[in-house]
Amino acid sequence: MTDGGGPADRVWEVFRQEAEGDPMIHSGNVRAPDEELAMHYAREFYGRRQESNRLWVVARDAITELDDPDLLKPPFDRSFKRPGGYLIKHKLEAAKARAGAQPGEAEDE
Amino acid sequence: MSVADVPPTEASREALAQLLLGIADDEFVIGFWDSEWTGIAPMLEEDVATSSISQDEIGHARALYELLAELTGDDADAIAFGREPDAYRHAALMNHPRTDWAFTIARRYLYEIADAVRLEALARSSYAPLAQLAAKMRREERYHLMHLDTWLRRLAADDNGTERLAAALRGLWTDALAIFAPIADEALLVQRGELPEPMAALRARWLEQVTPVMAELGLPGPTPEDLSAGIDDGRTRRTDDFRWLHGEFTMVAASERGATW
Numbered sequence: 001m002t003d004g005g006g007p008a009d010r011v012w013e014v015f016r017q018e019a020e021g022d023p024m025i026h027s028g029n030v031r032a033p034d035e036e037l038a039m040h041y042a043r044e045f046y047g048r049r050q051e052s053n054r055l056w057v058v059a060r061d062a063i064t065e066l067d068d069p070d071l072l073k074p075p076f077d078r079s080f081k082r083p084g085g086y087l088i089k090h091k092l093e094a095a096k097a098r099a100g101a102q103p104g105e106a107e108d109e
Numbered sequence: 110m111s112v113a114d115v116p117p118t119e120a121s122r123e124a125l126a127q128l129l130l131g132i133a134d135d136e137f138v139i140g141f142w143d144s145e146w147t148g149i150a151p152m153l154e155e156d157v158a159t160s161s162i163s164q165d166e167i168g169h170a171r172a173l174y175e176l177l178a179e180l181t182g183d184d185a186d187a188i189a190f191g192r193e194p195d196a197y198r199h200a201a202l203m204n205h206p207r208t209d210w211a212f213t214i215a216r217r218y219l220y221e222i223a224d225a226v227r228l229e230a231l232a233r234s235s236y237a238p239l240a241q242l243a244a245k246m247r248r249e250e251r252y253h254l255m256h257l258d259t260w261l262r263r264l265a266a267d268d269n270g271t272e273r274l275a276a277a278l279r280g281l282w283t284d285a286l287a288i289f290a291p292i293a294d295e296a297l298l299v300q301r302g303e304l305p306e307p308m309a310a311l312r313a314r315w316l317e318q319v320t321p322v323m324a325e326l327g328l329p330g331p332t333p334e335d336l337s338a339g340i341d342d343g344r345t346r347r348t349d350d351f352r353w354l355h356g357e358f359t360m361v362a363a364s365e366r367g368a369t370w
Contacts, residue, residue, distance in 0.1 A: 030154050036259050041154040043252070044161050 012038040013063065015056040016046050024056055035059070117301075124294035125236065125303050126181055127198070130188075131292065131344055132227065133173035134199035137189060138351070139220055140166030141358045145207045162253055169246050176238055190362035194347050194355040201284035201340075204348040211273030214260045219278075219285040219319060221254045226315045227288070235302030265326040275329050282335035286312065287343025 011031055015024040027046045032038035035057070042057045066072065079087075117125075144163040150156035174185040202220060207213050228250060231243035264270030289312035298304035316331070323330040362368075 031152065032154060037154075037263075040256050040259065041158060044158040045154070048161050 010034075010038075011060040012042065013058050013060050014042045014046050015058070016052045017054040018051065019053050022053070024054070029060065030057075118297075120294050121297050121301055121303070122180065124292065124298050126177060127292050127294075128298060128304060129173055129177040129180070129239070131198045131200070132231075133170050133177060133188075134197050135203060135220070135224070135288065136166045136173065137170035138197065138199045138203040138354070139217070140164070140170060141354055142203065142205075142207050143213060143217065146210075146213065151210055158256065162256065165249055165253065169249070172242055172246075176242060179238070186362070190359050191366075194352045195345075197347065197351070197355070198344045200287040200290065201343050201346050202281060202287060204284065204346065204351045205281075206350045206354070208277070209273060211264055211270060212277040214257065214264055215274050215277035216281055216285075218257045218261045219281060220288070221250065221257045222319050223285065223288045223311075223315050224250055225254055226311050226318065230305050230311055233305040235305075239303070261322075262326065265328060271327060274326075278323070278329050282331040283338040283340065284343070286331070286335065286338070287340045287346075288312075289315065290340045290343035292344075 009031060010033060011029050012035075013029045014027050016027040017024050030038055030041040030045055032041050038057050038059075039055075042055050046052055046055055140163045143159055143166070146163075147156065147160045150159050170189065171185065174188050177183070178185040178188060202216060205212070205216065225247070228243045228247045232240055232247060234240040234243065261274070264274055289308040291308050292298075295304065295308060299307050316336075320330045322328075
């Protein structure tokens with residue numbers, strides 16, 4: 001590896017689609033000096049076994065990153081914003097317990 | 110006229126076998142030479158790419174040896190691994206070791222263009238199994254050529270790379286022209302449409318494609334001496350470098366003849 005430093009160190013993130021219509025899923029990255037070689041290397045690393053229908057190759061420095069915990073993980077309880085935020089676990093358990101205690105009656109409820 | 114009109118003769122079958130053997134050996138030997146970069150290519154990504162391309166060529170050789178074996182009633186593995194070095198029929202271009210990276214790229218570029226010209230013609234062969242295989246190989250070779258074109262231009266972009274490419278190219282033109290060395294009973298193959306055009310026509314088309322690229326990149330093209338050099342022995346001349354490689358690639362097969370795995 002005579003090319004250890006310099007422009008060859010540019011990193012390109014590779015996204016893969018397995019079949020038409022599937023989402024593009026991040027697969028990993030390759031190191032290459034420019035877009036053209038990045039494309040070649042992405043093809044070798046993530047497509048040479050015919051496992052890909054489409055590849056996206058994106059320069060890592062072209063990606064806008066958001067990782068601010070104040071924006072992504074605010075300190076207040078946000079569970080009510082999730083589909084599972086309304087917890088019915090305990091209600092279910094109670095219902096099961098009632099059904100278990102009085103078999104037969106559960107079906108009438 | 111097509112093959113369907115004229116049944117094959119012993120002479121035409123022998124000529125077709127020679128054509129297939131030459132192409133198969135080209136792919137086989139260049140695949141082995143370039144696989145020598147595995148582990149030491151200029152960067153990790155290129156290492157994987159070069160190894161993968163070399164593997165593709167061995168795969169093409171395998172398909173061609175199988176086609177040949179069908180034609181002659183031989184065994185593809187026996188053809189690939191069972192011959193003495195002097196019985197190989199690759200072009201003299203493949204007699205050289207991998208040398209440095211610029212040499213590998215220069216040799217490979219000349220070869221990839223020649224292969225593209227050859228496959229374009231063979232995809233029109235009246236021998237259907239060959240036409241089908243050539244069409245399949247073209248799809249993969251398209252990528253090989255893109256990869257090599259990228260590298261040739263990259264190396265030619267600075268003085269050091271240009272000098273190294275030039276040094277390699279100067280010694281390679283006559284051996285590259287050997288890819289289009291005439292084969293015995295070629296006229297018969299052309300007449301039957303198995304080889305849609307004479308080698309001389311393919312050679313001219315290859316030169317039309319490579320020469321302008323060399324001029325564009327400031328690299329040496331073929332000299333008049335290169336172009337007039339005799340290439341009748343272009344597919345029979347062998348070197349000690351090739352004999353060494355032959356020892357390497359036949360080592361496993363020779364360790365137990367006829368073994369299956």
